[in-house]
Amino acid sequence: xxxxxIETKIIKYSDMIYRLCxxxxxxxxxxxxxxxxxxxxxxxxxxxxxxxxxxxxxxxxVTINQCKNVIRTSWFKNxxxxxxxxxxxxxxxxSVYYEVSKLPTKYRAVIHLFYYEDYKxxxxxxxxxxxxxxxxxxxxxxxxxxxKKIKGGMxxx
Amino acid sequence: MVNKDKYIQSINxxxxxxxxxxxxxxxxxxxxxxxxxxxxxxxxxxVLTAAAMFVFTIVSFASYVxxxxxxxxxxxxxxxxxxxxxxxxxxxxxxxxNEDVEYTIQYPDDMIFRKDGRFDIYECKDDSxxxxxxxxxxxxxxxxxxxxDEDECAYISEGFMEDVSKYKSNYSSVEEVVIGxxxxxxxxxxxxxxxxxxxxxxxxxxxxxxxxxxxIIEISYFVEATEGYGTVLNSLVExxxxx
Numbered sequence: 001x002x003x004x005x006i007e008t009k010i011i012k013y014s015d016m017i018y019r020l021c022x023x024x025x026x027x028x029x030x031x032x033x034x035x036x037x038x039x040x041x042x043x044x045x046x047x048x049x050x051x052x053x054x055x056x057x058x059x060x061x062v063t064i065n066q067c068k069n070v071i072r073t074s075w076f077k078n079x080x081x082x083x084x085x086x087x088x089x090x091x092x093x094x095s096v097y098y099e100v101s102k103l104p105t106k107y108r109a110v111i112h113l114f115y116y117e118d119y120k121x122x123x124x125x126x127x128x129x130x131x132x133x134x135x136x137x138x139x140x141x142x143x144x145x146x147x148k149k150i151k152g153g154m155x156x157x
Numbered sequence: 158m159v160n161k162d163k164y165i166q167s168i169n170x171x172x173x174x175x176x177x178x179x180x181x182x183x184x185x186x187x188x189x190x191x192x193x194x195x196x197x198x199x200x201x202x203x204v205l206t207a208a209a210m211f212v213f214t215i216v217s218f219a220s221y222v223x224x225x226x227x228x229x230x231x232x233x234x235x236x237x238x239x240x241x242x243x244x245x246x247x248x249x250x251x252x253x254x255n256e257d258v259e260y261t262i263q264y265p266d267d268m269i270f271r272k273d274g275r276f277d278i279y280e281c282k283d284d285s286x287x288x289x290x291x292x293x294x295x296x297x298x299x300x301x302x303x304x305x306d307e308d309e310c311a312y313i314s315e316g317f318m319e320d321v322s323k324y325k326s327n328y329s330s331v332e333e334v335v336i337g338x339x340x341x342x343x344x345x346x347x348x349x350x351x352x353x354x355x356x357x358x359x360x361x362x363x364x365x366x367x368x369x370x371x372x373i374i375e376i377s378y379f380v381e382a383t384e385g386y387g388t389v390l391n392s393l394v395e396x397x398x399x400x
Binding site for chain 2: 003010014017018032036039040043087088093095096097100103104106115150152153154
């Protein structure tokens with residue numbers, strides 16, 4: 001693949017990877033580290049993808065796995081407050097995001113893929129390599145926990 | 158606005174630093190250029206090796222000087238390792254996790270490497286990411302200590318309970334126990350993720366420090382290490398003191 005094409009793809013997927021990292025890791029520094037690792041891996045495999053859908057699913061899976069490695073080995077702030085350096089968040093305006101950020105890691109990933117990336121449950125299963133019943137259960141539990149904190153849960157106003 | 162849309166709107170505020178993207182693109186380009194320059198690679202290797210040897214010499218000398226001025230206070234700690242009564246030398250670590258939670262715990266620093274921070278990690282010094290002589294990467298062995306508030310703890314504990322249920326066929330369990338030097342009540346989650354020699358085992362202790370604060374100790378090892386490092390780390394929990 002040409003250098004220019006690679007550069008275009010990196011720019012195209014950068015925000016997607018970074019946002020997923022932040023959703024899972026909740027801090028800027030670790031998210032940036034994982035982002036770099038994922039991009040380097042991506043560039044090594046870039047000629048092997050069948051299509052864009054395959055490419056995107058691969059990136060998401062690798063990003064989540066890299067995030068899990070960070071969570072597992074560290075000195076990592078996986079349950080701390082959301083890093084204020086990530087973006088300007090207003091506690092009221094962004095209250096839904098704040099509550100999602102307090103959920104356990106595995107629920108945050110599923111919520112992000114379902115509501116933000118707009119994947120169906122069957123697609124999330126393939127990406128995460130999990131059974132459909134597991135993903136459904138995680139989504140259900142996450143919604144249930146959010147309903148305690150947000151009026152109407154994810155579907156409310 | 159529906160909550161889902163608010164959530165999406167919030168995430169869209171998150172943007173990666175464009176400078177970082179530029180740096181990564183440069184790195185990718187450079188890595189492609191360097192690969193085609195064999196002589197440059199060889200020269201670089203020679204320089205790096207020489208630099209590494211120089212640094213190693215300096216660090217060794219500094220370590221020698223540091224060790225000869227060792228002023229740590231070490232105590233003897235009785236423990237049953239691999240079925241045999243033994244004594245190991247431990248030192249005490251005092252740590253402040255946040256305004257509410259301060260604790261001390263003893264650990265053998267010749268076996269365990271400690272890293273302080275928002276989460277205190279006590280990691281087995283034998284850990285390696287490299288495969289052993291049989292080509293197998295040994296699972297990580299560590300103890301992680303951190304504090305949370307009541308709400309966060311409730312979320313986290315649900316995750317532990319789910320794991321206990323999920324791995325019930327491997328005799329995973331939850332029970333109320335008493336730990337530490339001052340007999341603190343704790344919920345202990347024992348999660349056995351498999352029956353193979355390298356299957357992960359987690360022992361998690363959740364202690365109510367006060368009305369709003371919880372102390373959580375997560376110990377992770379593998380089945381074959383149960384009577385070795387698993388025992389060591391669980392025994393260290395008995396030296397816990399919370400302020």
